Amino acid sequence: GPHLMAMNKPWHPEHFLCRECGKSLRGIEFIENDGFPYCVEDYYNLFGNKCAGCGEPIKENYINAIGKTWHAEHFVCCLCDKQLGNIPFHVDNGKPYCEFHYEELFATRCHKCDEAVKAGEQWIEALGHNWHKRCFRCVECQIELHGKSFYSREDHPYCSEHRHLIST
Structure with missing residues (x-):
């Protein structure tokens, strides 16, 4: 009968299914894991990294920071939601902060002017x-x-x- 080639072997079209949900993978994108085909959604749900910000699977545009994996748009200051991917940031108690809010909360402050004493400042x-x-x-x-x-x-x-x- 008719067959299709996928993962370097022939398949009956009716048997080329996602191992998890059983959906036909004919003509659509799939990902192989451990010799089995999976639809993209199930593959990422089962085996993909989960975003530390939203808990959803990460498919692209990710950041590894503070020992976790994040969607790039979810690695943000815990106070103002400013994206921290390409700017300096600080961590306190496992939470990321933009420089402004870290300084506001944790910096040593001058008794006279009440401004933060910045790193390297006398x-x-x-x-x-x-x-x-x-x-x-x-x-x-x-x-x-x-x-x-x-x-x-x-x-x-x-x-x-x-x-x-x-x-x-």
Whole structure:
């Protein structure tokens, strides 16, 4: 009788079926696994990677990040949904964050200006707080106090010259 060639062997057309759902694979795309034919949908459902974002099978455009596989469009900041595929990102507790939100949540903040201390930036711990080196200044004359003697009142630093302004 009539036959078709697939996977390097002849098949009766009525027997060339998806192993999972039984659908005829004549004339449509199929994928072989372990010697058996599968329709594309069943193949990916059974054997494909699942997206860590949506749980659906991944067929193309995927990203491997933080030990998981993602549809490219689902690897996003957990707070703002910004796609992270081609930009720097941070991870905390297994969750991806864009740089902006990671900094907002987790960065060391300067006591004076309340901005994040960025990686590689010089900073100081003084008076029980963190400060940008550029922000640790005498409240009176604005001289930088890094590496100098200083005095304080209520977490405000003063230089030697203006320590007399601290009421005792």
